[in-house]
Amino acid sequence: MKVKKLPFIDKENCAGCRVCVENCPTDSLAIEDPKYHGDIHTIAYLKNESTCIGCAICAKVCPIEAIEMKGG
Amino acid sequence: MATKYGGYMGKVLLIDLLKKESREYPFSDEERELYIGGKMMAAKILKDNLTGKEKPFSDDNLLVITTGPLTGSGAPSSSRFNISTLSPQTGYLTSSNCGGNFGYYLKKAGLDALILKGHLERPTWIEINNDQIVFHEADDIWGMKTTEVQTAIDDKLRLKNGRVRKNGKICIGPAGENQVLYSCIVSNDRVSGRGGTGAIMGYMKIKAIAVSGNKEVKVVNKEKMVKLTKKWFKYLRKHPLTGSQLPKLGTAGLVSAMQMKSILATKNYKYGQYEDFEAVNGETLAKEYNIVNKGCLTCPIKCARTVSVEGKIVKGPELETLVLLGSGILNNDLKAILKWNYELDELGMDTISTANTISYAMEANEKGLWDNGLEFKKTDNLSKVFEDIAYKRGIGEELALGSKRLSEKYGGKEFAIHAKGMELAAYEPRKAVGLGLGYAVSNRGGCHLNGGYLVILEGLGLAINPTTYHGKADLTMLFQDLMEMISASGQCLFTSYAFFPSPLMNHPNSWYTRLANKVLPYCGFAVRLINKYPRIAHLHLPVFHHTKAFEYVTGMKMKFGDYVRCGERGYNLEREVNRLFGVNANKDALPKRLVECLQDAADDSSKVPLDKLKKIYYHARSWDENGLPKAKLLRKLKIGE
Incomplete structure (x- = not known):
């Protein structure tokens, strides 16, 4: 059985630029809510693992290659 | 025209509205080297097509929407697009830059730029999906405010699976439809505000444009760009202005510094300081009203903010709006400014020119030049005045002309605060x-x-x-x-x-x-x-x-x-x-x-x-x-x- 790969986000480098979110065909990614006012360290996360189809578009479009697809 | 360079999609599209036809507009690599993109590319296109005899509201004017080579490349803060045209406000070229995601999607549709020429007979919205262009009747959405129309178009772009096709949009509100000289073009909640671009779109009878596609921006040296972007993101997030002041307070954070330096436009630029500035500064906005800060697509600075207006979470005001609808008219009611900011965006009207036109009118009234009922500090009726401007009703029909034209009619040119017909921003320049x-x-x-x-x-x-x-x-x-x-x-x-x-x-x-x-x-x-x-x-x-x-x-x-x-x-x-x-x-x-x-x-x-x-x-x-x-x-x- 083929196992779906899921995006793993490099928390250290992700700048929360939202390019992956904008390109996700199933709206499975989101940007964290700011933890305090003026928080710019909000990063992308997989909000819905079940709708993610493992297409890897997010990894492809990330401008700093901060997303890696890993076996489920 | 195909290009050897990265960053460009190699296509500029011209839509002739009178014929409802489109064709590729030639733009060569030599021109790309010289005129790059954005406002420069637009200026080149306007220079090659205008002679000096054209009027802003005419079929000879062009609305030129351009991206830059870095738009969609992944570089920090690079989702922007530009709109240039012959301004109905100044009669000269205007260029108005906007965030949001429309520029990003224009590139995904394979376009570096979109040129609109002529006008349509009936209200229309235009759908561009990769190489396909469809003109849709817009009778059902004409008259809608800017949020409502964008939601309506998303509904029209719903796929079989119920999801909305990913797209970027621009639209106009009632002010643009009625060709208010300082009406703007709105994209999500970002605004291409200055110079009256919305009025030109209104003249063309275009209510909205939605673009989508699946093309990719080519980056010539991907490896180096990834490395640089990573470093650049970090640099911007550490810098005191882009990593702290702008995210925390947005542009509104400048109000207090402007007060200190006597450059806070107050009472129609008569003064540079406002005694109640603390009631309308960035710190008060952040403490009392801000919900979260947020950023445009690709932006790590996240300088925009959301506030609550009548139970809705909406975009908060930028510095210019805060000052010109605050100290500019001697108003210390910050909650009212948040509401007006929202209302003006919904009507599709430039907050800077609207506020300055109002403050001119207040002073003209105070000096006995024009009995218009508007007074400094008296702000309970302004929501209605804004609506009247957008729909050109009553006194609004005159205010829709802006401060230059009004001062030519009623006098007071010395305090009509504009240059070339476009009202000044919020900084009082004598200091x-x-x-x-x-x-x-x-x-x-x-x-x-x-x-x-x-x-x-x-x-x-x-x-x-x-x-x-x-x-x-x-x-x-x-x-x-x-x-x-x-x-x-x-x-x-x-x-x-x-x-x-x-x-x-x-x-x-x-x-x-x-x-x-x-x-x-x-x-x-x-x-x-x-x-x-x-x-x-x-x-x-x-x-x-x-x-x-x-x-x-x-x-x-x-x-x-x-x-x-x-x-x-x-x-x-x-x-x-x-x-x-x-x-x-x-x-x-x-x-x-x-x-x-x-x-x-x-x-x-x-x-x-x-x-x-x-x-x-x-x-x-x-x-x-x-x-x-x-x-x-x-x-x-x-x-x-």
Whole structure:
């Protein structure tokens, strides 16, 4: 059985630029809510693992290659 | 036309609305090298198609929507697009830049630019999906406000699986439909605000444009670009302006500094300070009303903010709105400003020009020139006044003309605060005279950004002598050219804030910052050397990542000097378009209040020495005494060949 790969986000480098979110065909990614006012360290996360189809578009479009697809 | 360069999609599309036909507009690689993208590309297209006889509201005018080569490349803050046209407000070229995601999707649809010409008979919205263009009747959405219409179009773009097709949109509100001279174009909750672009879209009978696609922007040196972007993101997030002040307070954070420096436009620019400024400053906004800060697509700075208005989470006001609807009209009710900001965005009206037109009208009423019922401090009726402007009802029909035209009718030209017909931004320039020069010479009219934004040196970042003329003209030229190029590349101008070394910002009272403040105005010679011979700066500056990014994305050579030269070409090109429509030194003017009346009676220098500044500026730019580029300069810049 083929196992779906899921995006793993490099928390250290992700700048929360939202390019992956904008390109996700199933709206499975989101940007964290700011933890305090003026928080710019909000990063992308997989909000819905079940709708993610493992297409890897997010990894492809990330401008700093901060997303890696890993076996489920 | 296909391109050998990265960053570009290689296609400019012209839609002839009268024929409902589209065709590719030729734009060659040679032109890309010279005119880059964004407002510069648009100026080139306008220059090649206008003769000087066209009227803004006519089928000969063009609405040119452009991206830059970095738009969609993944570079920080690079989702921007530009809209240029012959402005109904000024009669000259206007260029208006916008965040959001429309530019990003224009590239995904395979387009570097979209040109609209002519008009449609019936209200229409246009759908562009990759190479497919569909004209849809818009009778059902004509009349809608800007949020409602964008939601309605999303519904129309719903796929079989129930999801909305990913898209970017621009639209107009009722003000644009009714061709209010300062109506704007809205994209998500971002606004292409200045110069009346919305009125031109309204004339064309286009309610909205939605673009989508699945094309990719090619990055020539991907490996290096990824590395640079990673470093750049970190740099922006650490810098005191882009990593702290802007995210925490947004542009609104400048209100207190403006008060301190006496540059807070108050009571229609009569004063530079407002006694109730704390009620309407960024700190109060952040403490009392802000919900979260957020950013445009691709932006790590996240300077925008959301607030709650009547139970809805909406965009909060930018500095200009806060000041001009606050101190500008002597209003200390911040909650009212949040509501008006939302209402004006929904109506699709430029908050700057609306507020300044209102403050002109209030003063005209106060002086007995025009009995219009508007009074400073009396603000309970303004929501209705804004609606009246958008629908051109009652007094709104007159206010829709803007302060220049009203002052010609009712008098009070000395306090109609505009340049070339477009109202000034929120900085009172008598205590920041370099910005005063910028307002006057700016190609699109009273704009702080197109004017060079020298106020960042005159009190808001550094603190050079704000009222001296020394060095201001040369610095204005350098800053104008740099910002011209950042904008043309497709990036947000806020990325340039990080150009100022952090230690100077973090330690304003240190010996080195004080030294920089003292010395900078007398560096005119060095600045002029770079302005005259930019190729001596044939290098990448360590704090200015834009040039490297440009090279890695496009594959073109672009050192700092080349960057400045390209910006200079763009600035002169816009001036050349305006020359066709009669711009000259007389048009580079400010109202008497700012150039003849002292802001502070005890300070002889507290007015804009505009004639002196213009003379030095024209000389620095190699323009003649009439404020027009000399033939030799045009040849050097390869304009008009």
